[in-house]
Amino acid sequence: MFQSFESESDPSKGAEHIALLRKWLNERGLTGFVVPRADEYQGEYVPPRSERLRWLTGFAGSAGVVLVLMDRALIFVDGRYTLQVRDQVDTAVFTPVNLVETPPDAWVRANLGKGARIGFDPWLHTISEAHDWRAAAEKSGAEMVAVEKNPIDELWADQPAAPLRPVEIQPIEFAGELAKDKLARLAGVLAREGATHCVLTDPSSLAWAFNIRGSDVPHTPLALGFAVIAAEGPHLLFMDKRKLSIEPEAYLTQLADLRAPGTLEAEIAALAAKDARIALDPKLAAERLRTLLEENGGKVLQLADPARLPRATKNEAEIAGTRAAHRRDGAAVVKFLAWLDAQPTGSVDEITAVTRLEEARRQTGEETQRPLRDVSFDTISGAGPNGAIIHYRVSHATNRKLGDGELFLLDSGAQYQDGTTDITRTVAIGRPTDEMRERATIVLKGMIGISMLRYPKGTRGCDIDVVARIAHWKAGVDYAHGTGHGVGSYLSVHEGPQRIAKAGTEKLLEGMILSNEPGYYKAGAYGIRMENLILVTPAEPIEGGDIAMYGFETLTLAPFDRRLIVAALLSSEERAWLDAYHARVLAEIGPMVGGDVLKWLEAATAPIDQ
Incomplete structure (x- = not known):
């Protein structure tokens, strides 16, 4: 089992740990300290030894920063973690702040007083970050002070050792x-x-x-x-x-x-x-x-x-590998979805879903002699209101049944030696409401919009992010995350520099792999996300056009839940894309499954009724 379901957060330790840190700072003439969620390599995933932010606060998200002062402490997180942070930290000790609306350096510039001396570990901040912190502090008359030893490392009694896994x-x-x-x-x-x-x-x-x-x-x-x-x-x-x-x-x-x-x-x-x-x-x-x-x-x-x-620009071997990995992964996901559909309503919980999907991936890997090496991230298995937590991670403490009339959001991925996968499907458990179906169709329209897009050389991710949001904005809704991130070749599932987002300034180059994942989240009720991985490729020439165009090849192969699609809200072009995609899923995945799973897949990929 690759994924643990133990709770990753302990808000009860926040007051104790921050008191220790403040004592350490006071003994060294510092009035504050910055604790980022980072290690010396500045990667998204860090070894247990480097989970200093979690030790201090209990927050288990993959991005965030804490500013500890003598009279208050702020934890800055983005829109993905707005709900999660309040569940995982003691808000009587740490005040959550949206880092997009109020970046840490902006807060420092506006609020730090003259004479403040804020410590930071220069191994845990990039050159750009350190520059921004220093500039902000100077504006307010404060000073950023680089420390030789990180205080968390001195205060964390049972800090894990550095990893020594084989290469x-x-x-x-x-x-x-x-x-x-x-x-x-x-x-x-x-x-x-x-x-x-x-x-x-x-x-x-x-x-x-x-x-x-x-x-x-x-x-x-x-x-x-x-x-x-x-x-x-x-x-x-x-x-x-x-x-x-x-x-x-x-x-x-x-x-x-x-x-x-x-x-x-x-x-x-x-x-x-x-x-x-x-x-x-x-x-x-x-x-x-x-x-x-x-x-x-x-x-x-x-x-x-x-x-x-x-x-980021994959070569022919890497592209061939990722296509093969996605076919195997698609077969595993289809087996899981068919199994889930056959279970009595209310009989499956979030953890059972995660373990069953992992078993399907292991089995498919063994059958094809391309074993599952790991999951590519902790599976997001969110039933009902848990699905509205964008980066929800199920634990024994939060585990929830997939209840009748609810939506189930399943965002998962796998690491195979020939490719990295990442797929999200949202499934109706029982009968969905009309609102759920409408919102799900809006999300699907955004995903199809990116999938069908043609664009000229030099286009950046920020230039096309709006395409995924047009239907959302027409309905007066949006989502608080980017539309797509880069994906590696048996490497990080969140690879830069390519991304489809408002801040995605990198040009989209042939061979880049990205996710395509618009969503919608209703706090306390449900979440919807639909995600395929896509590959940047030259597009077929457009009749009458006079410039070369690029587009996307969809790599992910698994059907979307027909119960959540309002066909009348799709244009004829969108329906044609969806029918063609489902026909391709059946053609490529059908030969890899059989029996009841194949029957389920044939029904799941039938043309959408107009």
């Missing part, structure tokens, strides 16, 4: 390009940009560049470490050798000089002293790396991580 080599049949060739490409970029070196700080970039995978963080096959890529000369890889068996160590030794993680600062300082010009991505690299370089005479070049775009 494995990603075979060329799935990677599609040799690591030595990838590293040569990165070295060429550095030479053109006038850099002598760059530091790869994103573990996904490290995994991609060296064709390695690991399991140091939950559900994402990452081996935590840093690399210094050289424009000329040997590369350096900082990774604990206890993670390396004989074969991976011999493999990596051919690509880079292996170094112990504890020597990173000394090696960086030594390079800086030799007048190195080292590239750091200001949105990814820790502030500590910048100060370390500058204090030792090096020059910092603020450049985007050179591996991010190559990693």
Whole structure:
């Protein structure tokens, strides 16, 4: 079982822990401290050792930051966690603030008084974040103070050890390009940009560049470490050798000089002293790396991580792998949906649904000899009002039956060695209300709108996000999250830099994989989300057109619940897309299932009645 159902939050410890932190700050002449949900690699998923924000507050979300002052404490979260944060923290101790409406630096600029000294750990903030905090503090007459030791690490008595999971080599049949060739490409970029070196700080970039995978963080096959890529000369890889068996160590030794993680600062300082010009991505690299370089005479070049775009634009082997992974995953999801439909109303709970779906994925992987390696994130299994919590995570304490007349939102994904999946389907349990059906059809229209879209070269995610919201806005509703995130190739299910969102400024390039997932959430009642993964591809030429266009190939293969579709609200073009999609699902998944499951699938994919 990959997913635990133990409660991840303990709000009762908030007052005790914040008192310890304030005592620590007072002894050092600090009037506040910033605690982000981050580790030194700045990834979305962090090992248990780095869950400092959860230790302090009880909040288990994947993004957030706390500002602790002597007289109050604020926890900043985005719209995904508006409901969750109030359930998981003691709001008598921590005041929730919407970080989109009131960014932390804006709050600091407006509220900190003169003379305030706010501590921060420079390993846990990117260069850009640290700059924004400093600028905001200076505006209010305050000061940001970098600390040498993180206070949480000193106060957390039973803090877990750093992970030491084994590293494995990603075979060329799935990677599609040799690591030595990838590293040569990165070295060429550095030479053109006038850099002598760059530091790869994103573990996904490290995994991609060296064709390695690991399991140091939950559900994402990452081996935590840093690399210094050289424009000329040997590369350096900082990774604990206890993670390396004989074969991976011999493999990596051919690509880079292996170094112990504890020597990173000394090696960086030594390079800086030799007048190195080292590239750091200001949105990814820790502030500590910048100060370390500058204090030792090096020059910092603020450049985007050179591996991010190559990693995001999948090659032929990666695309073939993800298509195969989605077919297997689609068969597993179909088996689960058919099973769920056959259960008596009210007999299934959220945890049972999660475990049954995971079993279907395991079984399908075994049958096809492409085993399920992990889930790609903790499954969101939300019945009724729990579905309205955008990033809900079921536990034994919150587990709920799928009740008659309710909606069930199931957002899940899998990690296979040839691809990463992410799919959401919303299912009616019993008879849905007219409002539920109308809202679900609005969400479906938004998803179809993105799926059918054609757009010119250079289009960004922010340029098309509105397409998914047109039907929502016409109905006077919206959703508080982006429409789509990037997805890796047996890597992070939330990959950058590509995204479909109001803040998605990266161009959509051929080979990028994204999610397409509009939603609707009625607090205390139900949630709806429909999600497919899509691949950026050249579009068929448009008759009479005079420019090349791009579009999306849908990768995910599973039917939508017909009980939640109001056919009259779909245009003829939308109905044609849906019927064609369902016909494709039957054609590709049908041969992988049989018996009652095939009969269920045939009914689920029949043309929509007009």
